[in-house]
Amino acid sequence: MKLNRRIFIKSGLGAGVCAMARSHVSAAGPRRESLAQLDKAAAAPVLKIASIKSPVKIASIELLRNQRDFLVRTTSTDGAVGIAVTNSRAAYLYPILQQLIIPFFIGKDARDLESLIDGVYVYRSNYKLSGVALWCCVAWVEFSILDLLGKIMDKSVGELLGGVIRRGIPIYVASGNRHTTPQQEVDILAKHIERTGAGAIKFKVGGRMSNNADSMPGRSEGLIRLVRKALGDKVTIYADANGSYDCRKATEIGKLMQDHNINMFEEPCPLDHLEETKCVADALSIPIAGGEQETSLRRFRWMVHNSAVQIVQPDLHYNGGFIRAIRVARMAAEAGMTVIPHMSGGGVGYVDVLHFASCTPNIGDFHEYKGGLDKTGPWYDPPLRLKNGAINVPTGPGLGITAEANILRDAKVVE
Numbered sequence: 001m002k003l004n005r006r007i008f009i010k011s012g013l014g015a016g017v018c019a020m021a022r023s024h025v026s027a028a029g030p031r032r033e034s035l036a037q038l039d040k041a042a043a044a045p046v047l048k049i050a051s052i053k054s055p056v057k058i059a060s061i062e063l064l065r066n067q068r069d070f071l072v073r074t075t076s077t078d079g080a081v082g083i084a085v086t087n088s089r090a091a092y093l094y095p096i097l098q099q100l101i102i103p104f105f106i107g108k109d110a111r112d113l114e115s116l117i118d119g120v121y122v123y124r125s126n127y128k129l130s131g132v133a134l135w136c137c138v139a140w141v142e143f144s145i146l147d148l149l150g151k152i153m154d155k156s157v158g159e160l161l162g163g164v165i166r167r168g169i170p171i172y173v174a175s176g177n178r179h180t181t182p183q184q185e186v187d188i189l190a191k192h193i194e195r196t197g198a199g200a201i202k203f204k205v206g207g208r209m210s211n212n213a214d215s216m217p218g219r220s221e222g223l224i225r226l227v228r229k230a231l232g233d234k235v236t237i238y239a240d241a242n243g244s245y246d247c248r249k250a251t252e253i254g255k256l257m258q259d260h261n262i263n264m265f266e267e268p269c270p271l272d273h274l275e276e277t278k279c280v281a282d283a284l285s286i287p288i289a290g291g292e293q294e295t296s297l298r299r300f301r302w303m304v305h306n307s308a309v310q311i312v313q314p315d316l317h318y319n320g321g322f323i324r325a326i327r328v329a330r331m332a333a334e335a336g337m338t339v340i341p342h343m344s345g346g347g348v349g350y351v352d353v354l355h356f357a358s359c360t361p362n363i364g365d366f367h368e369y370k371g372g373l374d375k376t377g378p379w380y381d382p383p384l385r386l387k388n389g390a391i392n393v394p395t396g397p398g399l400g401i402t403a404e405a406n407i408l409r410d411a412k413v414v415e
């Protein structure tokens with residue numbers, strides 16, 4: 001099934017619109033967007049910071065640690081401060097951050113952030129390390145500079161990144177299990193829904209990068225057959241294979257998902273096997289999601305242009321920050337696709353997703369939440385709360401962590 005028809009059907013628009021979409025596809029070929037359109041969308045300026053009239057010279061960027069949490073603090077020569085929380089990978093990626101990323105930004109004007117992100121990729125031949133380890137470190141500096149600029153403007157990062165259009169973000173709960181039986185797993189999913197009020201859940205299929213092997217014999221098929229019947233028709237259900245299958249097996253599993261009204265099939269094939277992923281997408285009507293470990297805007301462009309996925313999943317940390325994720329989202333929008341960012345573990349990854357979802361027009365319906373509100377919700381003012389299956393977007397300047405947050409109080413600089 002071709003992309004446009006699938007998206008129109010999924011969006012619940014009327015049959016007349018679907019017919020129009022189909023005729024548009026057949027008349028104009030399988031894709032509406034050209035590569036030139038994608039390039040133009042990706043290259044357009046992102047930041048809305050024209051009201052800052054004087055240079056914001058970066059004096060220092062430091063890594064701080066508070067027990068298991070890491071922070072990046074950027075200070076301008078005028079004394080403005082930006083703070084960002086990293087994901088858990090900072091515990092072993094910090095030498096890249098300190099030796100290859102931070103030195104490039106010192107003395108630069110923070111208002112040039114968009115071009116600085118391109119610049120740091122080439123600095124000291126950093127592009128030779130291209131991948132999640134490099135781009136995580138760039139993302140943490142980008143987050144802290146955005147926080148600093150937001151504080152200067154007294155606006156949230158969503159305003160800097162294009163304008164806040166949503167203030168509450170519906171979540172899905174990902175169970176993350178592969179050791180449970182189908183019955184145990186649907187019981188766990190039902191409890192998550194009861195506890196959070198979430199309108200959507202996600203469960204794991206396959207054995208994780210396992211070359212078609214299941215985590216337990218028959219678990220995936222059994223779970224797919226059971227989950228819709230057990231949870232009812234109102235819940236949105238996502239399934240994630242973490243690259244478990246080749247095209248043949250993923251197509252077989254995906255057809256079973258279609259038969260049982262699963263709403264999204266995430267990462268059916270290994271992360272870098274884009275041809276196999278496209279092979280699955282071409283064979284099925286269920287939307288295919290992917291891109292969580294992708295760090296190349298050109299490969300995202302290929303995925304979008306070739307309809308290798310229908311839902312694009314950049315990770316805000318792994319892919320180098322908000323600005324690069326917005327470039328991916330804009331390419332996806334040209335092809336009528338939605339974006340559901342992947343969420344990095346540790347820190348406040350779910351809050352980064354809240355900000356991104358607050359300002360991205362083609363955002364998906366539900367976003368990942370793995371817990372953590374009890375600890376990190378009070379860092380924001382007003383505190384973040386999960387109510388009726390949605391979390392409020394921070395409204396404070398920058399990323400919204402208050403100066404009184406206890407994460408900052410006892411943090412020490414990592415030398």
Ligand SMILES: [Mg+2]
Nearest residue numbers: 240266267292
């Ligand atoms: Mg995944």
